[in-house]
Amino acid sequence: MKRAIFLALAIAVAGLGSGALAADMKSGAIVVSDIWARASVTPAMKTGAAFAVLANQGAEMDRLVAAESPVAERVELHTHAMDGGVMRMRHVEAIEVHPGTPTVLQPGGLHVMFIGLRAPLKEGSTIPLTLVFEKAGRIDVTTDVLAPGAMGKGPQTPMPGMGHGMGHKPAG
Ligand SMILES: [Cu+2]
Structure with missing residues (x-):
């Protein structure tokens, strides 16, 4: 009984931690950062999108070949392309991630x-x-859901340090 409660608490704390810190997630040479999704405008909206920065610290090109999430029946990799003067979404088999140049998934x-x-x-x-x-x-990432019209998390979202580590003192 006690053990079950402790376990539940540990899971809750771990969940909070990953959500609050949103640290970069790494596997092999690949580092995933700035991962976010757009909130649904209405409950009737049955599609959504997630974005991230994929960096490759290795020497060889890698490819994102699939994405999985329990939030949807299907998860696909898409791009946007001009089609007869109209911007349309298009399914892609894979997204290349080259060493040295991060691949940015964005609106x-x-x-x-x-x-x-x-x-x-x-x-x-x-x-x-x-x-x-x-x-x-496989890299498991915790995706923050931002406002419906959000364009991204910005270049960096450092921890709000509240002046900690600044080390400056008032003069005199
Ligand atoms: Cu799409």
Whole structure:
């Protein structure tokens, strides 16, 4: 009984930790950062998208070949392409990640597409997502859900340190 409660607590704390810290997630040579999704505008919206920065610290090109999440019936890799003067989404088999040049998944470009959302994506929540790379394998990432019109997390979202480590003292 006690043990079960302790375990539940440990899981709750671990969950909080991963959501609050949102640290970069790494497997092999691949580092995933700035991962986020857009909140659903209405519950009727059955699709959604997630974005991230994929960096390759190795010497060989790797490829994102799949994405998985329990939030949707299907998860696909998409890009945007001009089609007769209209910007349309297109399914892609894989997304290349070259050494030295991060691949950026962002609105209007490459993205992870959720098709058949089981529930609306709520702003402020997090959703589990697994990115599958050809060489680096599977990387589980915690995806922050931002506002419906969000364009990204910004270049860096450092921990709010509240002046800690600044070390400056008032003069005199
Ligand atoms: Cu799409």
